[in-house]
Amino acid sequence: MEINTSSLSPNSPSPPPPPSSSPTLYTNLKTIASPSKIKHAIVDLAINIKKVGVDDPRRIAHSFKVALAITLVSMVYYLQPFYNGIGEAGMWAILTVVVVFEYTVGATLSKGLNRGFATLLAGALGVGAEAFGSLFGPTVKPVVIGFLVFFLVAAATFSRFIPHIKKKYDYGVLIFILTFSLVSVSGYRVDTIIKLAHQRLSTIIFGGLTCIVISMFVFPVWAGEDLHKLIVTNLEKLASFLEGFGDEYYRVSKGDKSFLGAYKSVLNSKATEESLANLAWWEIGHGKFRFCHPWKQYLKIGVYTRQCAYHIEALSGYLDEQYQVPSEFQIAVQEPCMKMSSEVGKALKELGNSMKRMVYPSTSYDHIENCKKAVDELNIKLKMSMVVERDDILESIPVIAAISILVDIIKCVEKISEAIEELSKQARFKKPKDITSDETETGKPHFRHRGAAIKPVDGGNDRELITITVNSDDEIPQEMDLDKNKREINRL
Numbered sequence: 001m002e003i004n005t006s007s008l009s010p011n012s013p014s015p016p017p018p019p020s021s022s023p024t025l026y027t028n029l030k031t032i033a034s035p036s037k038i039k040h041a042i043v044d045l046a047i048n049i050k051k052v053g054v055d056d057p058r059r060i061a062h063s064f065k066v067a068l069a070i071t072l073v074s075m076v077y078y079l080q081p082f083y084n085g086i087g088e089a090g091m092w093a094i095l096t097v098v099v100v101f102e103y104t105v106g107a108t109l110s111k112g113l114n115r116g117f118a119t120l121l122a123g124a125l126g127v128g129a130e131a132f133g134s135l136f137g138p139t140v141k142p143v144v145i146g147f148l149v150f151f152l153v154a155a156a157t158f159s160r161f162i163p164h165i166k167k168k169y170d171y172g173v174l175i176f177i178l179t180f181s182l183v184s185v186s187g188y189r190v191d192t193i194i195k196l197a198h199q200r201l202s203t204i205i206f207g208g209l210t211c212i213v214i215s216m217f218v219f220p221v222w223a224g225e226d227l228h229k230l231i232v233t234n235l236e237k238l239a240s241f242l243e244g245f246g247d248e249y250y251r252v253s254k255g256d257k258s259f260l261g262a263y264k265s266v267l268n269s270k271a272t273e274e275s276l277a278n279l280a281w282w283e284i285g286h287g288k289f290r291f292c293h294p295w296k297q298y299l300k301i302g303v304y305t306r307q308c309a310y311h312i313e314a315l316s317g318y319l320d321e322q323y324q325v326p327s328e329f330q331i332a333v334q335e336p337c338m339k340m341s342s343e344v345g346k347a348l349k350e351l352g353n354s355m356k357r358m359v360y361p362s363t364s365y366d367h368i369e370n371c372k373k374a375v376d377e378l379n380i381k382l383k384m385s386m387v388v389e390r391d392d393i394l395e396s397i398p399v400i401a402a403i404s405i406l407v408d409i410i411k412c413v414e415k416i417s418e419a420i421e422e423l424s425k426q427a428r429f430k431k432p433k434d435i436t437s438d439e440t441e442t443g444k445p446h447f448r449h450r451g452a453a454i455k456p457v458d459g460g461n462d463r464e465l466i467t468i469t470v471n472s473d474d475e476i477p478q479e480m481d482l483d484k485n486k487r488e489i490n491r492l
Contacts, residue, residue: 059103065214065218069214073206092204093210096204097211100207100211101215104222105215105221109283110171111171114171115171117172118179119179122175123179123183126197129144129184130145132148149180156173168278179200220286222280222287223279223283224280224289225289228298231301232355234265236349237263238266238345238348240259241259241260244259244260246342249319260316264313274299277298280295290428294426301423304416307412308409308412315402315406333382333403336381340403340410343368343374344406346367350367351413351417355420359424372410375407
């Protein structure tokens with residue numbers, strides 16, 4: 001059959017193209033589940049799992065600890081003698097392990113003790129409520145029990161808004177509400193309420209003790225130790241920034257700059273510090289940490305550390321200032337500025353080191369005093385600088401602002417030093433032995449004032465005994481050569 005194409009006008013519309021085949025569900029699944037994508041997903045999953053384990057190997061140990069605890073409490077069902085004594089209530093032991101076992105010892109103790117005492121108190125009150133309601137007869141009994149449930153649940157729920165209870169006993173109050181409601185309500189229909197309460201309490205205590213024992217004696221993770229390390233790490237991060245700030249600000253060094261952003265994690269450490277301090281309060285004495293260790297003092301140090309970090313955040317903004325040619329004012333204040341930054345960084349490093357070794361801070365005072373001397377030297381140079389031109393003033397404002405922030409950081413570090421000194425007193429840190437005179441070698445005493453040793457000056461033949469008075473009103477006899485050291489004596 002032939003088609004007459006002559007009758008078709010050139011302007012007539014062309015026939016529509018054949019419909020294209022739309023992707024089917026099978027095609028989509030085949031694309032998603034391609035071997036290359038499956039392999040890529042498996043590799044990514046393996047990398048993420050490895051990263052989680054490498055970041056903190058204690059997580060792997062914690063996983064095995066939870067599995068061990070679940071296996072032990074499951075013996076209640078596996079072994080017939082245990083099952084005959086406890087029965088179906090053994091499920092409460094497994095449930096207790098699941099909800100109580102936490103990563104740190106403090107968290108496990110907190111939940112375990114809260115759950116145990118709340119269950120004991122709620123069970124006793126539930127039995128008492130059932131016995132008290134029975135005194136009014138079967139008609140009035142449900143009304144009395146309902147009133148007691150309403151009153152005690154309302155009071156317990158309101159107590160959760162009290163900050164102190166919310167912080168330490170919130171989980172216990174929640175378990176109290178649950179257990180009291182179950183025991184009191186079920187006691188109305190169950191005749192053996194005493195047996196029921198005893199089975200649940202015994203299984204919960206069994207599960208809680210299993211969690212606590214395994215958490216404390218099998219690769220324990222102490223919240224107090226983590227808090228201690230966190231504070232030390234934060235101090236070291238701030239110290240690294242301040243020690244390198246001077247060189248970076250004046251473009252002296254071009255080395256690794258990773259320390260410039262390490263301080264940012266300190267800004268967001270408040271929630272972690274408060275959580276660890278709350279959990280550490282539950283822990284018993286362990287290692288170098290005594291019972292009733294002053295964990296609140298760590299929070300005070302953390303507050304001052306974050307204040308210092310906020311000043312550093314403002315100070316880091318001046319690192320982006322680009323100067324084509326340093327002005328005379330910048331060059332004049334370069335040395336004291338770099339000294340201030342370096343010494344305050346060393347002071348923080350010494351404070352962190354003293355906390356790490358849990359010894360009384362002593363050498364940090366020297367660096368703080370050096371900071372103050374650098375500030376005095378800077379004030380002298382600022383008075384000597386004559387800035388009269390408008391362009392010089394505009395160039396000097398950022399430098400003066402950075403100097404002002406450095407002075408604020410020094411004041412903040414002094415507060416940190418005082419807080420750590422108070423911690424060392426409360427926690428009974430070890431005090432380093434004072435440097436005593438070594439008369440066997442020199443025959444002359446070496447004295448120490450605020451960490452600085454004053455040594456005798458050995459001059460020429462003509463010597464005379466001179467008494468030098470220091471700030472602490474102590475008189476230190478020293479033999480000096482009057483002829484050669486006259487200027488030094490006048491300066492002192």
